[in-house]
Amino acid sequence: MPELPEVETIKLGLQKKIIGLKIKEIEIISPKSFIGNAKLVKGKKVLNIWRKAKILGVELDGSVILFHLKMTGQLIFDPSTSLRASKRLIGGHPTQDMVGPLPNKSTRVILQFSDGSKMYFNDQRRFGWIKVVESSKLKVQSFLKNLGPEPLEERFSWQILKQNLLKHKSQPVKVTLMDQKLISGVGNIYANEACFNAKLDPRKKVSSLSDEEFRTLHRGVVKALRDGIKYGGSTRAHFVDSEGHKGYFLDYAYVYWKNSHPCKICGTEIKKVQLGGRGTYFCPNCQA
DNA sequence: GTACTTGTTGAACG
DNA sequence: TCGTTCAACAAGTA
Numbered sequence: 001m002p003e004l005p006e007v008e009t010i011k012l013g014l015q016k017k018i019i020g021l022k023i024k025e026i027e028i029i030s031p032k033s034f035i036g037n038a039k040l041v042k043g044k045k046v047l048n049i050w051r052k053a054k055i056l057g058v059e060l061d062g063s064v065i066l067f068h069l070k071m072t073g074q075l076i077f078d079p080s081t082s083l084r085a086s087k088r089l090i091g092g093h094p095t096q097d098m099v100g101p102l103p104n105k106s107t108r109v110i111l112q113f114s115d116g117s118k119m120y121f122n123d124q125r126r127f128g129w130i131k132v133v134e135s136s137k138l139k140v141q142s143f144l145k146n147l148g149p150e151p152l153e154e155r156f157s158w159q160i161l162k163q164n165l166l167k168h169k170s171q172p173v174k175v176t177l178m179d180q181k182l183i184s185g186v187g188n189i190y191a192n193e194a195c196f197n198a199k200l201d202p203r204k205k206v207s208s209l210s211d212e213e214f215r216t217l218h219r220g221v222v223k224a225l226r227d228g229i230k231y232g233g234s235t236r237a238h239f240v241d242s243e244g245h246k247g248y249f250l251d252y253a254y255v256y257w258k259n260s261h262p263c264k265i266c267g268t269e270i271k272k273v274q275l276g277g278r279g280t281y282f283c284p285n286c287q288a
Numbered sequence: 289g290t291a292c293t294t295g296t297t298g299a300a301c302g
Numbered sequence: 303t304c305g306t307t308c309a310a311c312a313a314g315t316a
Contacts, residue, residue: 293313
């Protein structure tokens with residue numbers, strides 16, 4: 001499922017492709033996946049692309065298109081038949097059919113650009129959405145207003161991490177990492193991986209952490225996200241062969257979805273527990 | 289038919 | 303009012 005690193009990767013890829021292009025047409029195949037007025041999009045030029053937490057924003061003249069991929073969303077940029085055989089740009093939830101013919105059965109919305117290229121928004125389960133808002137109304141969107149600091153920005157220090165997590169001092173540390181008000185963009189995968197990187201038991205209460213532990217946790221979060229961008233990003237964003245699902249970050253994960261597998265560091269069996277209602281994975285030896 | 293998956297939201301608890 | 307926990311929701315897979 002696309003989290004911060006995946007969305008960041010998509011952003012970096014799309015920046016090179018669609019800034020400056022004009023949107024000729026928007027085709028809404030699944031009305032459920034599209035919120036807002038399509039007229040705000042048609043004929044507009046793409047000015048900029050940004051990311052906040054897991055949300056991708058495509059800035060147009062006077063309006064913004066917001067994308068949330070949730071669990072199974074994907075964005076695929078298809079550079080059209082006319083130009084040199086440049087490759088598709090693929091980001092988001094990996095599936096087999098993302099490298100096949102488009103549109104396919106999970107295609108929900110298609111953006112057509114005036115140079116003939118297209119961008120497909122696919123979403124198997126329709127959990128994700130596209131939302132168009134006027135630029136002036138962007139700031140009042142609740143999902144943007146209440147977000148915590150961006151973990152990859154310079155000013156995100158371990159002190160800020162400590163200060164924010166301590167707002168929920170009696171909760172398990174992993175649960176607080178996933179709270180979007182405390183930190184932006186960390187979901188289940190990277191919360192698990194961050195705890196592993198920091199050699200921290202995810203069940204440990206925030207109030208019991210020492211300064212040293214906050215420091216290593218901070219490093220662990222940043223490393224998990226950067227690794228996500230490095231592996232998921234670089235190997236997934238540009239492939240176009242039939243092995244579409246390979247190179248997904250999960251292959252590199254230490255603990256996520258690895259219950260009953262041996263720990264890559266010490267060989268101990270990875271355990272799974274429920275924490276805040278979510279699957280939580282850790283190595284009982286490394287994260288003691 | 290059922291259990292399971294996730295991020296987000298809102299209800300319900302003490 | 304608050305901090306916290308839990309259920310509901312989206313829809314598809316096994």
